[in-house]
Amino acid sequence: MxxxxxxxxxxxxxxxxxxxxxxxxxxxxxxxxxxxxxxxxxxxxxxxxxxxxxxxxxxxxxxxxxxxxxxxxxxxxxxxxxxxxxxxxxxxxxxxxxxxxxxxxxxxxxxxxxxxxxxxxxxxxxxxxxxxxxxxxxxxxxxxxxxxxxxxxxxxxxxxxxxxxxxxxxxxxxIAGDIPTPHGLILVVDDNEYGRDLIVKALSHQGHTVEVACDGYEAQKRLSLTDRPVPDLILLDVMMPGLTGPELLRWLKADDRLWHVPVIMVSALGEDDSVLACIAAGAEDYLTRPVKSGLLRARIAGCLEKKRLRDREIEYQTRIAGLVRAIFPPAAVTEWEQTGTIRTRLHERVGVLFLDVVGFTALCEKHQDEPEEVIRSLQTQVEMYEDTARRHGVQKIKTIGDAFMGAVGLQPTVANPALTLLRCALDLIADTACHPAGWRVRVGIHVGPVVTGILGKTQFSYDIWGHTVNAAERVEATGRAGVVSLTDEAWQMLDGVAEGESRQIVARGIGVMTVWDFIAWRGGRPPE
Incomplete structure (x- = not known):
């Protein structure tokens, strides 16, 4: 027939x-x-x-x-x-x-x-x-x-x-197509050779790319190939030997990679119960034999348009998820996804790093006629800081003008936050020295307790607060270009693996502090 x-x-x-x-x-x-x-x-x-x-x-x-x-x-x-x-x-x-x-x-x-x-x-x-x-x-x-x-x-x-x-x-x-009809990759699954060929001919004439499967098992094998594109739509016969249409539909909807693909069931008259079961199981629509080409066109156009909107929504959600992961550390993202909020927490042993470009204000004044070029250079440097920090397992907290702040030991904790940050800081200084802009930076490090969380309802960001943050910033502000400076508490955590010079500073809001400027690794190389 x-x-x-x-x-x-x-x-x-x-x-x-x-x-x-x-x-x-x-x-x-x-x-x-x-x-x-x-x-x-x-x-x-x-x-x-x-x-x-x-x-x-x-x-x-x-x-x-x-x-x-x-x-x-x-x-x-x-x-x-x-x-x-x-x-x-x-x-x-x-x-x-x-x-x-x-x-x-x-x-x-x-x-x-x-x-x-x-x-x-x-x-x-x-x-x-x-x-x-x-x-x-x-x-x-x-x-x-x-x-x-x-x-x-x-x-x-x-x-x-x-x-x-x-x-x-x-x-x-x-019907004549005055309204644009989206085209797509359609998989036709039908064990009836004549019916399958007629549907394929009609779909090809309508501008679709068509693939065929002669039964449910062949369709399952094709859809399991991860190196092949996922179809935009599947036309699935209800009655097939072996793996039936409803069985293949249930398999599709249980697959994390394929569940969103719309499926139109094709049935003969008298198969109403099977069709209703398929609609309940997730089929998008159904057609009865003999299939009218105009109805076929309309049903497929509707399904492809809904899929296009669904794909756009998935893409949007993916971008939002990527943005959230770029703003928050992994543990905070997990908490946000599970609870819809990020609780304020106290972390007892966190290393905080501050980096600042030496003479950035004067640099901006010198190039005030080409501010875009200055910002472009700063952008490339910040991206370099992010890559270096990521390589060392340091979480970027934020940038403040030309300053970069990172932390380690929030989640998960690390054995020696000071040693991890010192390695990262030396690489940051070396990378900056190789940058075409020729800028120079100074770095300050402190280890201690911090409070983490977010503030406000709009344009918020993940942040950290406390004496540890202030101490790292004060140490950096009194440092020299190309030098990593550590508080005495952070220096003692290095346990003699580094050589340095100590000095006394009077830090705003803190008072007198002992600061160590890193000179070299003891023995000429960093510890394993």
């Missing part, structure tokens, strides 16, 4: 538009009220049987049968499409519609009125709510039938700018 049916891809002739408008109006106006009437009368029959009055129950059963006949007739006429072309045949057709539909609806009205008047009081009391709904709906259906039969017979009954005419007039432009 062919699985691809032709679609109406061009505008209908002018004389056909009214007939198609009539058919559209018929389906739109009558289907839902008649479905509701059938449901109400089923409820009426069930409650009448429970009430235990035989005559009422028999009448209710006949009401239910006629309502279901009415529903079947509406479905049959809806499926038949537009009315006949010949005027005489059309008149006969409308008379048949009026007779068959009105007769069934009129019977429901009459029988419900008889039940309301003839049922025993105790039974009538139980049936009043559902009986009233059934009677009101049946009367409304009769009015709708008259409206549908009259539709299109006069300009007043169906004006050319009416909803059905307007909808049908716009539809061909959409």
């Amino acid at each position: 062919n699985t691809l049916a032709p679609a109406h891809e061009s505008a209908p002739p002018a004389d056909e538009l009214p007939r198609r408008a009539w058919a559209a109006y018929f389906r739109h106006e009558l289907t839902d009220p008649v479905v509701a009437l059938a449901e109400y009368t089923r409820d009426l029959a069930a409650r009448s049987a429970e009430a235990g009055h035989a005559e009422t129950a028999q009448t209710a059963a006949r009401v239910r049968e006629r309502a279901e006949q009415l529903l079947a007739t509406v479905h049959q006429l809806s499926a038949a499409g537009p009315t006949p072309v010949d005027a005489a045949d059309e008149r006969e057709y409308r008379r048949t519609v009026r007779h068959d539909l009105r007769a069934a609806a009129a019977f429901v009205v009459s029988a419900c009125e008889d039940m309301a008047e003839g049922s025993p009081p105790d039974v009538a009391t139980v049936l009043v709510p559902v009986l009233s709904r059934s009677l009101t709906t049946a009367r409304h259906v009769i009015d709708l039938i008259e409206s549908v039969v009259r539709y299109g017979r006069t300009p007043e009954a169906a004006p050319p700018d009416g909803p059905a005419h307007a909808m049908l007039a716009r539809l061909p432009a959409v």
Whole structure:
């Protein structure tokens, strides 16, 4: 059996538009009220049987049968499409519609009125709510039938700018592709060779790149290849030997790499339960055989557009996650993801490093006519600082103008924060000396307790506070270009592996401090 049916891809002739408008109006106006009437009368029959009055129950059963006949007739006429072309045949057709539909609806009205008047009081009391709904709906259906039969017979009954005419007039432009259709890589999974080939031909004609799999196992193997691009969309047959469509769908949705790929199920008539199960399992949509090419185009366009928006959202979330990881240390990121906040914490043994460009203010004044060049040079230097710090396991805290602050021992802790920072500081000085700008820096180091956290609600950043931060900054500010200066507490942690000179400084807000300027590694090389 062919699985691809032709679609109406061009505008209908002018004389056909009214007939198609009539058919559209018929389906739109009558289907839902008649479905509701059938449901109400089923409820009426069930409650009448429970009430235990035989005559009422028999009448209710006949009401239910006629309502279901009415529903079947509406479905049959809806499926038949537009009315006949010949005027005489059309008149006969409308008379048949009026007779068959009105007769069934009129019977429901009459029988419900008889039940309301003839049922025993105790039974009538139980049936009043559902009986009233059934009677009101049946009367409304009769009015709708008259409206549908009259539709299109006069300009007043169906004006050319009416909803059905307007909808049908716009539809061909959409089908013809006036609205841009996204293209993508589509995997067709179908064990039916003929149906598969027809769908592939239609998709290729629409501009898509198409891959095929003859069964579920072949599709699973293809999708497991990490060196191949992930499809933008999968058309998946429901009934296949071996690994069925629903089984492959469940496998897809459980895979972290593939779960987001939209899947359209392709089913034969009569597979409604399987299709519903697939929709519940995550399928995006479904098509029934024979597949109409216009419907295929529309469903695929819709799925690809939703995937494009979903991919954009994923990309945005990834960028946000990258930004968060660039601002916060790993442990803080984990806390943020799990709790939505970062708690203030005290860390007892943290090494803090301050680096500052010597004479930066004078440098800016000298090059005040080309500030962009100064900032470009500073940008490349800061990026170099970040790379060097990362190499030594030092967390960048922030830049303050031309100053760079880093810390080690926040999370995880390190055995010797002073030694780690000294290694990093010497590399920072050496890297700066090799930079084309020819700038010189000084570095200060201290080890002690700090408090970490974030402040404010907007434009916040991860920061550290405390005496340790102030001490590192004061030591750096009194240092010399190209020299690493350490507080006495940090120097003692080096345990004799370095040689240096001590000096006394008076630090603002701290007082007298002993400071050591690093000269060389004892023995000529750093400890292993």
